[in-house]
Amino acid sequence: MKVGYYPGCSLKGMEDAYSISLISSFKVLGIELVEIEDWNCCGASVIPSYDYKFANALAARNLALAEEQNLRTIIAPCSECYNRLAYINYKMKNDAGYMEKMNKILSEAGLEYRGTVEVKHAVDFLVNDFGIDKIKEKVKNPINKKIASYYGCLFVRPREISVESAENPKTMDSLVEALGGTPVDYDGKTKCCGASLVVSNEKVGLQTIKNVLDSIKETEAEIIVTSCPLCHANLDTQQLTIEKEFKVNYMLPVMYFTQLLGLALGLSEREVALNKNLTYEVLKV
Amino acid sequence: MIAEEVSKISGENPFACFQCGDCTGSCPVSFAMDYGPRRMIHLIQLNLEEEVLKANTHWLCASCYNCTYRCPRNISFTRISYALRNISVKRGIYPNKTTKIFYEIFLDHMLKYGRFNEGIFVREFVAKGGKGLKELLRDINLGLKLWKKGKIPKDVDKIDKLDQIKKIYEACVKEEKEDKQ
Ligand code: SF4
Numbered sequence: 001m002k003v004g005y006y007p008g009c010s011l012k013g014m015e016d017a018y019s020i021s022l023i024s025s026f027k028v029l030g031i032e033l034v035e036i037e038d039w040n041c042c043g044a045s046v047i048p049s050y051d052y053k054f055a056n057a058l059a060a061r062n063l064a065l066a067e068e069q070n071l072r073t074i075i076a077p078c079s080e081c082y083n084r085l086a087y088i089n090y091k092m093k094n095d096a097g098y099m100e101k102m103n104k105i106l107s108e109a110g111l112e113y114r115g116t117v118e119v120k121h122a123v124d125f126l127v128n129d130f131g132i133d134k135i136k137e138k139v140k141n142p143i144n145k146k147i148a149s150y151y152g153c154l155f156v157r158p159r160e161i162s163v164e165s166a167e168n169p170k171t172m173d174s175l176v177e178a179l180g181g182t183p184v185d186y187d188g189k190t191k192c193c194g195a196s197l198v199v200s201n202e203k204v205g206l207q208t209i210k211n212v213l214d215s216i217k218e219t220e221a222e223i224i225v226t227s228c229p230l231c232h233a234n235l236d237t238q239q240l241t242i243e244k245e246f247k248v249n250y251m252l253p254v255m256y257f258t259q260l261l262g263l264a265l266g267l268s269e270r271e272v273a274l275n276k277n278l279t280y281e282v283l284k285v
Numbered sequence: 286m287i288a289e290e291v292s293k294i295s296g297e298n299p300f301a302c303f304q305c306g307d308c309t310g311s312c313p314v315s316f317a318m319d320y321g322p323r324r325m326i327h328l329i330q331l332n333l334e335e336e337v338l339k340a341n342t343h344w345l346c347a348s349c350y351n352c353t354y355r356c357p358r359n360i361s362f363t364r365i366s367y368a369l370r371n372i373s374v375k376r377g378i379y380p381n382k383t384t385k386i387f388y389e390i391f392l393d394h395m396l397k398y399g400r401f402n403e404g405i406f407v408r409e410f411v412a413k414g415g416k417g418l419k420e421l422l423r424d425i426n427l428g429l430k431l432w433k434k435g436k437i438p439k440d441v442d443k444i445d446k447l448d449q450i451k452k453i454y455e456a457c458v459k460e461e462k463e464d465k466q
């Protein structure tokens with residue numbers, strides 16, 4: 001099975017543990033990812049802050065490229081990328097006037113988008129399109145742990161592109177269960193980690209991350225799984241900073257859902273780049 | 286008028302708001318905001334431009350879409366935040382130096398590489414003084430840990446058809462100029 005792939009900048013950079021584990025674990029499942037040729041940055045939250053229209057047109061260029069390259073479905077593993085691409089896709093498909101406006105801009109670059117592409121978050125694709133049963137069949141090493149799935153914001157909100165209810169999402173929990181884990185329930189599943197606030201306003205940014213970690217700490221979770229490089233960097237990389245700044249102790253190992261998936265499917269820690277997580281050592285104590 | 290400008294950029298109608306406060310109640314950052322989303326919308330309705338642009342609200346917004354998801358009037362304060370930042374940036378108003386440097390490098394990368402280039406970003410960000418000394422020292426410490434793990438900011442390839450990005454940007458800038466006339 002082949003599916004289009006929009007990696008985004010983070011997965012090509014510091015958060016490559018996500019792309020490494022995505023590619024290796026999907027391969028075991030027989031899913032081949034076809035990268036959109038010459039894709040550009042989705043604009044993240046910075047370009048829309050600078051120039052909203054330009055940001056939307058940047059997202060539209062990626063859709064036009066995918067269409068030109070005959071990719072009917074593209075998966076975006078980064079929730080921010082997913083959000084940007086899926087929303088513009090929704091707008092263009094459902095608002096003819098908007099479609100025309102965007103295409104007027106794209107035409108300056110010799111591009112056009114007709115609305116034939118579907119954008120999916122990687123978790124959504126895996127659980128709802130590929131299917132839980134097929135994953136279960138391939139599990140070799142069930143993960144016998146209590147696991148908190150952290151959904152964050154951008155694939156459950158806004159409504160137009162929401163994969164499922166933002167109040168109590170279940171997709172990742174059902175994956176965790178299929179992999180042999182025990183999902184834990186907590187009220188911070190879709191609480192915001194502050195995204196890039198930690199760069200622009202560190203004090204507030206660290207506080208929002210702390211709020212999420214606090215709500216997970218109250219549960220019996222042994223592992224946190226993430227589905228977004230921004231959430232991951234915040235909960236994993238910044239966990240140590242927060243422990244120092246606030247004099248707290250979490251010791252909560254964080255991993256991408258694709259790393260958990262790969263391990264359950266029998267891949268080695270190296271094959272899913274597990275040791276790249278800053279909280280990796282915590283897992284070993 | 287600020288209300289009109291916001292509508293034009295974001296596509297949202299601030300006058301549809303009936304001040305229920307669901308947005309502020311749902312906002313994870315309201316604790317640090319000068320005004321929560323509800324009060325901000327009220328100020329926009331009243332066209333109190335100076336008051337609006339002076340607030341830190343739109344700069345602290347983390348674009349989490351909680352307000353948008355819960356609003357019974359289907360208004361997206363997230364997109365209104367984006368619009369307020371667009372308006373501020375055009376007038377050279379930033380909440381702090383860090384944000385200004387962060388934004389400027391990001392846009393530059395978009396036009397120069399078509400992608401965000403972490404490796405170059407870190408070097409430029411530090412060189413331009415985007416970090417205070419205390420944070421810098423702490424980050425160097427963290428950086429060493431990351432580096433040991435092979436987690437280093439990489440230089441990504443630039444895209445082939447960079448001219449397309451430039452043309453798209455120019456088209457947006459041109460449309461805006463025409464709009465103003
Ligand atoms: S939730 Fe909507 S209607 Fe209620 S105050 Fe906020 S913007 Fe206004």
Ligand code: SF4
Pocket residue numbers: 308311312313314315322345346347348349350351352353362363366
């Ligand atoms: S999108 Fe911004 S204003 Fe709305 S709830 Fe999130 S942080 Fe608050």
